[in-house]
Amino acid sequence: MSEARVEVFEAVQGIRLPQPYRTFLTSVGDGGVGPGYGLQELSRWRSVELPGGLARVELGDAPATGLRVVDAGGIEATVLLVTGPYSGRLVDVGAGTSARLRPEEDFLTWCAAWLEPADLSGVAPRGESVLVELLSTADEAERVRAVHELGALDALSDGTVKLLGSLALRDSSSKVRYQAVELLGELGGEGVDALVGAVGDGKRSVSRRAMVHVMRLAGATPAWQEARGIMRSTGDDVGVRIAEDLESRRLLGAVLPPGGA
Template identity: 30%
Template structure:
C-alpha cells in the first residue's frame, strides 16, 4: 500500500511539472494538504462510529488530507460536516446504494425507498463526502453495506447515482492521474468504461461491451490505424447504437471520416444519421453544405437543428435555409430557426432584406410556442415593421402580457417601432406587482432610455425590495434592490446625456 501511495504522489508531481489542467484543478492546483495524524482519523471514526475503508484511510495518513483530486478536489474530514446530508450523523447506517441493485430510470429513489420522507438523505446513509463536482453534484465514498469502499457520484436534486467502474478509492484516484498523464479528455471524469487504447481495442476485437468501448475511446488523445480499422469494421453493426458510436469515433480520429460517413446520412435510425452529419460537416463547407441542406428535411427535428447549426457555424447559412423552418412542426425546429434569425438580425440587416425579416418576424408572433414568438419580437427590435396602429397595439399587448419571455423583448421591439410607445410600456412595467419585472424594466430603461424616462425611474428610488422567489428547483434572487437598479439606470442615462 505504501509503495502504491508513493507512486500516486509521484504521478501528482508529474502532473504539476507538465502544467496540466482539468475541470476544477484551479481550486487545488494538484497539491495535497499535509497528511492527517492517526489520532485525528481515529477520533473522526470514533465520533461517527465507523471504520474508514483501508485504502482511503491509508491515503489520508500517508498521502494527503484533502486537496488535489477529481473535480474540485478532495474534502478534509472536517469539511464533510458542511454538507447537508452529513448532518444526519448516520455514517454508520447501512448504505442502500449498490451498483447491481440500484433501480433504473428517474424513479429510482421512490423505487429504492418507497414512501420515505427525506428520501435523498436516507439514500445517502453510510456514505462520506469526498468532494464537490459543482452545483448539486458530489462524490461520495460508501462506508457500509455491500458496496463498502466504492466511490459513487450523486446529485442532491435527485438524479440517479452513478458508480464509476473502480474497485475502490485508490483505483478511482489513480485512474484520474493516469488519464491526465495520458492526455485523455477529462470532462466528466470517472464515467464510462475504464481503459486505454489497448484494452478498448481488445474489447472491440472480442465483441464485448462494444458501445461502452467505443464511447470510452473518444476520451483518448489518438488511436492507431489498427484500432481505427476495428472501429470501421463496426460501422455495419445491426445495433444502431453501435453504428452511432463508431461514427462518432471516426469523426474524432479519421481524416477520411466524411467520405466514410456520408452513406449513413440515409441510415434508418436517427442516431447514426446525426453522428454521420457531424462527420460530414467538417472542413470546407463547399464540400458538405448540400448534404447539410438535405438534412434540413430529416424527419428528426434534432438532426434538422444540427444541420442548421453546421451551416450557421460555417457562416454559410442563408435566409432561404431559415425561413421555411420558422413554421416547422418538428419539435424544437421552429424555435431553433427563430433564435438563429434573431441572431442574424442582431448582426445587421440590409435595407433590401429588411422587409423579409419583418414579415417573417410578424408571422412568428402567431406561433403557439412562446419561444418562437419571443424570437420574432427579438427580430423586430432590429428591423422596421409597417407603421400600423393595430400592429403597435399588438406589441404593447405582448409587453404587458403574462408571458415573462415576451415582456422586455416586446418593449425593445416597441422602442424600435415607436420609441415613445416602447418607453411608455416600460414605464408601466415599473409599476408591475412582481419586483423582478420592475427591476428588469428599470434596467432596460437605463440601457435604452433618455431623460424623458427619469420620472418612472425616480418613482422606484424608494422601492427597497430585493427580488426573491422559490422555484421548483430552488430559489432565485438578485444581489440588488429595485431602488439600486433604478439608481444605476438613472446614472447611465446621465452619463449618456453628458456624452
C-alpha cells in the first residue's frame, strides 16, 4: 500500500496510525493471512475514503478509539488502539467480556508472535481448478477462503470469472458474496455487470461494497448510473447517501486514481 493511501485514510479519519502498523501496510501489504478470518484491510473503501468505521473501546478508565485488524467471528475481534494512553497496543474484544489488553508491545511484535509457531515450508498454493471445485462442495468458511485464494493467482480463466459473478449474485452466504464482489472489483471491468447486480443485495455490506467498485471501475458510464438507481430502490438510506456522496466526489475529481490503493 502506498504512503499516500495511508495518509488519505488518516486525514479523513482524523487520526495518526501507530508507526509499526504503518510500516506493515507500506512494506508488507494491506490485509491477508492472519489469525481468525485473516488480517482486515485498512479500509473497505478503495476509490474514496469515508469517515467513520472505527471501534470504540472501553478499557478500564481509559476509553479509546481502535481499528479492527482481525475478525474472529461474531463480534469477537482484535483491535489496534489508535488513541489513548495505550495507542499502538492491541486488545481482544468479545461478547459479554471486557476488552483485554494483549501483552505484545505493538502490531509487528504481535504478528511475529503469531507467525513463529507456523510451519509454512511445505505449504504450496492451491491451483485454480482445486479452488473452483471447493466453491461447489465446501462449507462457508472454505468457500470464503477459496475465493480469497483465487485472488492471489496471476490470472483466472473466463469460466472462473463468470463463476465469481454467479457467486456474487446468488451464493447463499453473504460472506462468500462479499468476497466474490471484492475479487471482481480487483479484476477490473470484466466483472462490472455482476457488480451492478450485487448493488441490490439484501446484505448491506455486500451492496455498498459492490456500489463502490462500480463507481471506481465504471464511474463515467451508464453502469454507474444504473447502480445508483438500484441503490435508491433498496430502501437503504445510508447506502443512498453514500452513492450520492460518491457521485459528488467523482464529479469533483476527488477520487483516488487507478493504482492509488
